[in-house]
Amino acid sequence: xxxxxxxxxxxxxxxxxxxxxxxxxxxxxxxxxxxxxxxxxxxxxxxxxxxxxxxxxxxxxxxxxxxxxxxxxxxxxxxxxxxxxxxxxxxxxxxxxxxxxxxxxxxxxxxxxxxxxxxxxxxxxxxxxxxxxxxxxxxxxxxxxxxxxxxxxxxxxxxxxxxxxxxxxxxxxxxxxxxxxxxxxxxxxxxxxxxxxxxxxxxxxxxxxxxxxxxxxxxxxxxxxxxxxxxxxxxxxxxxxxxxxxxxxxxxxxxxxxxxxxxxxxxxxxxxxxxxxxxxxxxxxxxxxxxxxxxxxxxxxxxxxxxxxxxxxxxxxxxxxxxxxxxxxxxxxxxxxxxxxxxxxxxxxxxxxxxxxxxxxxxxxxxxxxxxxxxxxxxxxxxxxxxxxxxxxxxxxxxxxxxxxxxxxxxxxxxxxxxxxxxxxxxxxxxxxxxxxxxxxxxxxxxxxxxxxxxxxxxxxxxxxxxxxxxxxxxxxxxxxxxxxxxxxxxxxx
Amino acid sequence: xxxxxxxxxxxxxxxxxxxxxxxxxxxxxxxxxxxxxxxxxxxxxxxxxxxxxxxxxxxxxxxxxxxxxxxxxxxxxxxxxxxxxxxxxxxxxxxxxxxxxxxxxxxxxxxxxxxxxxxxxxxxxxxxxxxxxxxxxxxxxxxxxxxxxxxxxxxxxxxxxxxxxxxxxxxxxxxxxxxxxxxxxxxxxxxxxxxxxxxxxxxxxxxxxxxxxxxxxxxxxxxxxxxxxxxxxxxxxxxxxxxxxxxxxxxxxxxxxxxxxxxxxxxxxxxxxxxxxxxxxxxxxxxxxxxxxxxxxxxxxxxxxxxxxxxxxxxxxxxxxxxxxxxxxxxxxxxxxxxxxxxxxxxxxxxxxxxxxxxxxxxxxxxxxxxxxxxxxxxxxxxxxxxxxxxxxxxxxxxxxxxxxxxxxxxxxxxxxxxxxxxxxxxxxxxxxxxxxxxxxxxxxxxxxxxxxxxxxxxxxxxxxxxxxxxx
Numbered sequence: 001x002x003x004x005x006x007x008x009x010x011x012x013x014x015x016x017x018x019x020x021x022x023x024x025x026x027x028x029x030x031x032x033x034x035x036x037x038x039x040x041x042x043x044x045x046x047x048x049x050x051x052x053x054x055x056x057x058x059x060x061x062x063x064x065x066x067x068x069x070x071x072x073x074x075x076x077x078x079x080x081x082x083x084x085x086x087x088x089x090x091x092x093x094x095x096x097x098x099x100x101x102x103x104x105x106x107x108x109x110x111x112x113x114x115x116x117x118x119x120x121x122x123x124x125x126x127x128x129x130x131x132x133x134x135x136x137x138x139x140x141x142x143x144x145x146x147x148x149x150x151x152x153x154x155x156x157x158x159x160x161x162x163x164x165x166x167x168x169x170x171x172x173x174x175x176x177x178x179x180x181x182x183x184x185x186x187x188x189x190x191x192x193x194x195x196x197x198x199x200x201x202x203x204x205x206x207x208x209x210x211x212x213x214x215x216x217x218x219x220x221x222x223x224x225x226x227x228x229x230x231x232x233x234x235x236x237x238x239x240x241x242x243x244x245x246x247x248x249x250x251x252x253x254x255x256x257x258x259x260x261x262x263x264x265x266x267x268x269x270x271x272x273x274x275x276x277x278x279x280x281x282x283x284x285x286x287x288x289x290x291x292x293x294x295x296x297x298x299x300x301x302x303x304x305x306x307x308x309x310x311x312x313x314x315x316x317x318x319x320x321x322x323x324x325x326x327x328x329x330x331x332x333x334x335x336x337x338x339x340x341x342x343x344x345x346x347x348x349x350x351x352x353x354x355x356x357x358x359x360x361x362x363x364x365x366x367x368x369x370x371x372x373x374x375x376x377x378x379x380x381x382x383x384x385x386x387x388x389x390x391x392x393x394x395x396x397x398x399x400x401x402x403x404x405x406x407x408x409x410x411x412x413x414x415x416x417x418x419x420x421x422x423x424x425x426x427x428x429x430x431x432x433x434x435x436x437x438x439x440x441x442x443x444x445x446x447x448x449x450x451x452x453x454x455x456x457x458x459x460x461x462x463x464x465x466x467x468x469x470x471x472x473x474x475x476x477x478x479x480x481x482x483x484x485x486x487x488x489x490x491x492x493x494x
Numbered sequence: 495x496x497x498x499x500x501x502x503x504x505x506x507x508x509x510x511x512x513x514x515x516x517x518x519x520x521x522x523x524x525x526x527x528x529x530x531x532x533x534x535x536x537x538x539x540x541x542x543x544x545x546x547x548x549x550x551x552x553x554x555x556x557x558x559x560x561x562x563x564x565x566x567x568x569x570x571x572x573x574x575x576x577x578x579x580x581x582x583x584x585x586x587x588x589x590x591x592x593x594x595x596x597x598x599x600x601x602x603x604x605x606x607x608x609x610x611x612x613x614x615x616x617x618x619x620x621x622x623x624x625x626x627x628x629x630x631x632x633x634x635x636x637x638x639x640x641x642x643x644x645x646x647x648x649x650x651x652x653x654x655x656x657x658x659x660x661x662x663x664x665x666x667x668x669x670x671x672x673x674x675x676x677x678x679x680x681x682x683x684x685x686x687x688x689x690x691x692x693x694x695x696x697x698x699x700x701x702x703x704x705x706x707x708x709x710x711x712x713x714x715x716x717x718x719x720x721x722x723x724x725x726x727x728x729x730x731x732x733x734x735x736x737x738x739x740x741x742x743x744x745x746x747x748x749x750x751x752x753x754x755x756x757x758x759x760x761x762x763x764x765x766x767x768x769x770x771x772x773x774x775x776x777x778x779x780x781x782x783x784x785x786x787x788x789x790x791x792x793x794x795x796x797x798x799x800x801x802x803x804x805x806x807x808x809x810x811x812x813x814x815x816x817x818x819x820x821x822x823x824x825x826x827x828x829x830x831x832x833x834x835x836x837x838x839x840x841x842x843x844x845x846x847x848x849x850x851x852x853x854x855x856x857x858x859x860x861x862x863x864x865x866x867x868x869x870x871x872x873x874x875x876x877x878x879x880x881x882x883x884x885x886x887x888x889x890x891x892x893x894x895x896x897x898x899x900x901x902x903x904x905x906x907x908x909x910x911x912x913x914x915x916x917x918x919x920x921x922x923x924x925x926x927x928x929x930x931x932x933x934x935x936x937x938x939x940x941x942x943x944x945x946x947x948x949x950x951x952x953x954x955x956x957x958x959x960x961x962x963x964x965x966x
Contacts, residue, residue, distance in 0.1 A: 070955045072813075072962050073887065134883070138874040145873045148913060152921045160921060164913060171909050175902035178883075182890045182898065 002065040003045060004079045004129045007089065010037055011122035018115050028104070031114055035097040038125075042086075042093035049086045050480060060196060060487055061131060069135075074192050078132040083484035084331055085128045087477065088258060091338045092124050095250040098462050102346045103243035104455040106154060113154055116146035117243070124251050128258070133181045133193040140177070140259070143252060144170045144223075147236070147244070155239040156352075166236035170223060177219025177259075183212035184267050199267055199491055206270050213271035216264040217279060224256025225312045226279070227286040234293075237305035242349025245301070249308045250342035254334045257315040261327070261488065265319065269492045276320045277410065283320065284414045286313025291424035295431070300348045300358040303428060304341065307384060310421055311337045317418055318399040321411065322492055326402030327485045328478055329395055335477070336391035336470060340383040343463040347376045350456050354449045360432055365441035370451040374437045376460045381429040383467045386422055391470035396422065398478070503560065504549035505570045506612050512538045513605045520598025528597075532585050532936065535601050539578045546571035558680055559619040565964040566615050569743050569816060576736045576823040577608055582940035583831045584728040586838045592643055600640065603633040604732065611740035615747070620669045620679040623744070627665075627704060631658045634737065638725040650724025657707065657717040665704025671697035672752075681751045690756045698753060698760060705748075708741035709797050712770040719782075722790035727837055730786055731830035734793040739819040742797070746804050746815060757807060764805045769900055771798030776907040780914075785833055785844045788911070789826070792870065795908060796822055802885045802901060806892040809965040814884040816961050821869065821881040824947030828866035831941050832859050839931045846915065851924030856931055860919045862945055867912040869948045872905055880952035 014034040021027050052062060061080030069077045081089070099117070106113050123143025130136040145167070152163035187208040188198045198204075222229040233253075237245050265272040290310030297303045311333065318330035350373055351366070352358050367374040383390035386397075403415040441447055452460065470477060501507060516535060523531065550564035581604070588597050610629025617623035635658065639651025673679055675697065676687045688694045706714040722730045749760050772795050779791035800822070803815035836844050836852075836859075853860040869878030882905070890898045933941070951957055 070958060072810075072959065073884070138879065141879065142874045145868065148916070149920060152917060160917060164910070164917075167913065168906055168910055172903070172906045175906055178886065178902055179895075179899055182886065183895075186890060 002063055002079065003041070003048075004063050004065070004081065006041055007038070007125040007129055008122065010034055010041070011118050011125065014118045015115060015122070018111060018118060021111065024110055027111055027114055031100045031118075034118070035093075035100045038121075039093040039097045042090045045081070046086055046090050046480070049081070049083070050476070053083070053480075053483065060484070064131070066132075066194070074190075075134045076132050076192070076194065077130075077135055078194050079129045080131045080196075081129060082487070083481040084258070084261075084488075087331060087335055087481050088128045088254060089125065091254070091335050092121070092128065092251045094462070094466055095247055095338060095342050096121050096124075098342065098346065098459045099243035099246045101455045101459045101462075102246060102349065103241065106241065106243070109153065113150070113241075116150050117247070120146040120150070120247065120252075124247075124255065127255055131195055133185060133195060133198075133263070136195075136259075136263070137174070137178060137181055140255060141171075141174055143255065144174065147240075147248065147252075150244045151236060151240045154241040154244070156241070157239045158235075159239040162232075162235040162239035166232040169229065169232040173219045173222030173229065175219075176215045176222075180212045180216030180219055180264070183208060183215065184263070187212065188267075195263065195267060202269075202491075204268060209268045209271035210275070213264060213268040213275055214278075216268065217260055217272075220256045220259035220264060221279075221316065222256070224253060224260060224316050225286060225290075225309045226256075226316060227282040227289065227313070230286060230290070230309045230313075233309055234302050234305040237308065237345070238299060238301040242345060242353075245345040245349070246342040249305070249345060250338040253308065253312050254315075254338055257312065257319065257330065257334055260316060261319050261330070265322070265492050266488050272320075272492055273322070276322065280317065280320045280411075280414055283313045283317035284418050286310065287317055287418045287421045288424070291421040291428070294428045295424065297428075298360050300351070300360060300432070300436075301345070303360075303432060304344045304348060307344075307425065307428070308337070308341055310425070311341070311384075314396070314399060314418065314421070317414075318403060321403045321406060322489060323402050323406060324482070324486045324489050325405065326399055327489055328482050329398030329400075329402050331481045331485060332391070332398055332470075332474065332478060333395035336383070336395040336467070339391060339463055339467045339470065340380055343376070343380045343460065343467060344384065346456075346459050346463065347373055347380060350452060350460075351377075355446060360435050362443065363436040363446070364439045364443070365437070366446070367437045369441060369446055369449050372452045372457060373460070376464065377437065378433055379464055379467075381433055383471070385425045385429045389468070389471050391467050391474070394471055394474040394478075499555050502553055502555055503562070503616075505546045505562070505567060506609060506616075508542050508545045508549075509574075509605065509609055509612065512542050513602065513609070516598065516601050516605070520602070531597060532581075532588065535581060536578060536936070539574060539581065543571050543574045543578065546574055554618075558682055559622050560616050561618045562616050563964075563966065565812070565816070565966055568961070568964055569615060569739075569819075570612055572816070572820055572823070573608065573611060573736050573739055576739070576827065577604060577732065579823070579827045579831075579940045579943060580604075580728055580732045580736070582936040583731065583827070583834050585936040586934050587726060587728060587834065592641065596640075600637070603637050607631075607633045607637070607737070611736070614740055614744045617744075618681045618751070620672065620681075623748075624662075624666065624669065627708070627744075628662065630737065630740065631662070631708070634658075634729075634733065637729045637732070638721055640729060641726050644724075646724035647726065648724075650721045653717050653724075654721045661703050661707035661714060665701055668697045668700025668703070671700060681748070684752045685754045688753060688756055690759050694756060695759050698756065699763065701748075702760075702763065705741050705745045706767070709738055709745065709800075710794050711767045711797060711801070712774050712794065713767070715771070715775070715794050718794060719778075719787045719790040722793075723784055723786045723843075727786065727830060727834040730789070731827055731834070734789065734830070735819075735823045735826050738793065738797060739823065742800050742804065742815065742819065746807075746812060749804065750807050761805055761807070764801055765894070765897060768798050768801040768805065768897065771795060771801065772901055772904045776904050776911070779908070779911045783846045785846060785849075785915075788846070788915075789829060789833075792908070792911075793826065795904070796826075796870065799882065799885055799901060802889040802894075802897065805894060805897070806888040808888075808892070810891065811888040812965040813958070813962045814881070814888045816965070817958050818881040818885055820957070820961075821877040821947070821951055824944045824951065825866045825869040825876075825878055828862055828941060828944035828948060829870070831937060831944065832863045832866075835859065835931050835933055835937060836928055839928060846918050848928065849915070850918050850922040851927035852919040855927045855929060859931060859933075859941075862941060863919065864916050865948050866944070867915055871909045871912045873909075875953060876948050877951035878948075880958070884958070
């Protein structure tokens with residue numbers, strides 16, 4: 001059996017097991033077993049993939065499999081991975097694993113929470129392993145809808161409003177996307193929905209590409225927090241419960257970037273080249289505007305959400321540069337942002353669980369009260385502002401080097417503008433660190449608070465280890481994705 | 495004339511048999527035998543559905559007036575299956591004090607409308623078509639007014655019958671024009687003469703009104719909300735899926751058989767009506783607080799989506815349409831089954847506020863309702879996603895890009911109002927939620943079937959593939 005099918009099969013069995021489980025112990029056991037299995041499986045997949053690549057297997061996709069699902073409509077369940085998807089699967093597994101521990105004490109309706117959580121996981125894995133337009137789209141939507149209930153029921157603050165806004169905006173995006181997918185399929189005149197076969201045909205007329213590229217790009221871009229369509233993100237992230245924020249910012253937003261790269265740019269190369277300038281401008285605005293907005297926020301989660309807008313904007317920005325270095329940087333940035341933002345949201349959730357406020361004006365001197373969480377926060381912050389030794393530095397360095405190396409005035413100017421976000425990031429991170437962690441605790445209630453429990457420590461340590469590992473030894477990862485990025489790029493470039 | 499011809503109409507004869515048996519049982523059965531009445535009706539219908547599916551050979555009778563083939567038989571079986579689900583859900587309501595003694599009438603009226611729909615779909619002659627439509631409409635008016643002691647129900651019945659008669663009259667006017675133009679009422683002889691001159695278009699539009707009323711497309715939808723709200727819930731369910739399904743299929747047949755030389759004309763007509771139906775119904779649905787009214791507008795917009803398959807007008811479109819009807823039947827009946835259960839519990843009409851906090855007391859019903867609403871909104875991995883996708887595909891393939899785009903934007907609006915219901919059940923707190931509901935066996939059975947349909951129909955492609963083989 002193809003190993004990739006297990007990524008569908010395990011979440012499905014988890015769903016079933018959760019459905020029949022009766023008490024909290026069984027639920028936790030199911031979640032831990034399932035997410036550990038998934039993590040182990042992704043690690044195995046990564047190692048095996050690298051081994052195969054080193055052995056000289058140069059096919060674009062490995063572990064391919066295809067099964068006719070709706071034969072008369074040319075819809076297949078086809079799966080396969082390349083370096084980029086392997087990296088994304090690894091990222092998802094890490095976040096899902098740590099997210100399980102971060103929601104260890106979620107209440108009420110623990111069972112339902114994990115049911116929706118697992119359904120979301122299923123969608124994410126399915127999206128990353130599919131190579132068929134239809135199945136990809138199906139899993140994409142499967143991953144979106146559980147967010148409504150996850151935020152609406154277990155969230156905080158103005159959760160109903162945020163949940164509705166997030167769901168409707170993302171579904172609006174997927175309406176655009178469906179239009180784009182139909183356009184690609186019928187425009188290419190292909191007898192298959194397999195993206196690699198459509199790309200190999202490469203015969204979508206240019207005027208059709210001009211119509212459907214913006215639709216597809218915006219469709220995925222909504223999830224990737226592209227500038228005018230990012231407004232769901234701050235509200236959504238601020239209202240979501242901890243593990244959902246982690247999964248959403250850490251993995252789900254990556255679906256957007258991945259889709260833009262894999263479908264919009266890969267399948268509609270001509271339009272991607274001609275219209276890139278428009279989207280480069282929008283993403284530059286995302287990058288700078290997100291960072292500037294973060295400065296003026298007072299809610300910890302809002303700060304981090306706007307920071308996500310800025311960093312995810314950088315992903316799309318780099319992808320649109322369409323050079324090998326920049327795109328490798330984009331994928332690294334996805335990984336790096338996924339991990340560190342998950343770390344951030346995890347710690348914020350833990351702090352909020354104790355202080356019951358996220359307002360930075362009401363907290364002070366937390367370093368003395370909860371040193372473990374505070375140190376974790378500082379590390380996450382350093383990773384976020386791109387300190388060498390952490391993943392953020394590697395990714396941003398690669399992106400800006402790749403982007404600046406394009407020899408024309410437009411690209412250089414936008415790169416310089418986007419670079420300013422590094423400085424702005426330092427401002428809002430250090431401001432928060434100074435404000436809430438240092439100084440003397442003012443609120444006497446806060447003095448009674450305790451530091452992290454074992455499950456929280458475990459989550460934080462796992463994520464810090466990953467962030468540091470990616471920062472200290474980035475080459476194996478960039479080798480893993482570099483070759484396949486070059487493959488895709490060669491199809492996009494004229 | 496060879497009278498044995500009548501025996502060849504297997505689905506109709508078999509349904510007539512069921513009809514007569516129920517009639518006789520109602521006449522002779524007394525006392526404790528009446529308690530098993532419901533069960534017997536269900537068993538008879540199951541047997542009949544089986545006969546329908548197996549009686550699939552192609553045949554033309556009465557000089558071309560009547561036509562049956564495997565696809566039509568399949569749709570007949572499909573509608574019977576839907577009727578069976580509705581009757582299963584009706585059990586508790588039928589045992590109520592007002593309805594108990596006229597249980598037999600309910601079955602007989604419902605089955606006679608079903609025969610009417612059979613004739614509608616098999617008709618290849620406008621006379622038979624008209625008789626079928628009338629047979630499917632008049633008993634329905636009685637059904638809508640079945641709770642005659644309830645003011646609402648009687649009012650709904652009157653509204654239904656008046657608008658039904660009115661639209662029939664206009665349709666008859668259209669048919670008389672068609673007869674005047676072509677000199678025949680047989681479908682087969684018409685296409686060569688109908689070429690799209692203004693008078694032909696005029697008769698097309700007039701004819702369209704009758705079916706537009708039954709499908710409740712937008713300019714002909716004004717009866718829908720009131721009738722749906724007033725009618726007993728099971729009858730509303732029947733109106734919204736079975737009656738609509740039959741009319742859509744008939745429309746498809748007439749448009750492709752009779753007006754096959756006027757394709758651009760009826761496509762334009764459908765284009766406008768589809769956009770109007772989907773958009774207007776969606777905007778109205780947002781405002782509704784009574785769930786049955788809400789479902790009325792939801793069903794109008796769903797009808798608009800089915801029109802996307804009709805507008806393609808080819809075999810792919812037919813498959814997409816029949817599949818859509820099938821999925822729509824299970825999803826919509828799941829919603830109505832839950833509404834019926836709540837109504838039987840609370841003895842009041844169900845409003846959106848009624849079901850606040852429904853999940854805390856009735857997790858299973860709430861979950862089923864959520865899945866059904868997701869299916870109606872077209873969320874994967876539930877069946878509705880697949881049926882919507884196929885409908886979009888067939889319309890896109892036929893070149894209606896902008897129409898598909900408008901419909902897609904509308905799915906977002908529809909998701910909004912479906913989510914309002916989900917929000918009421920899961921999120922909005924309520925101090926006095928609906929008590930725990932204990933469903934009877936029949937209702938439970940129908941809900942389980944609906945649940946299985948919602949979850950499996952899309953993932954198991956076998957159903958779609960088999961429908962595709964039948965399409966003509």
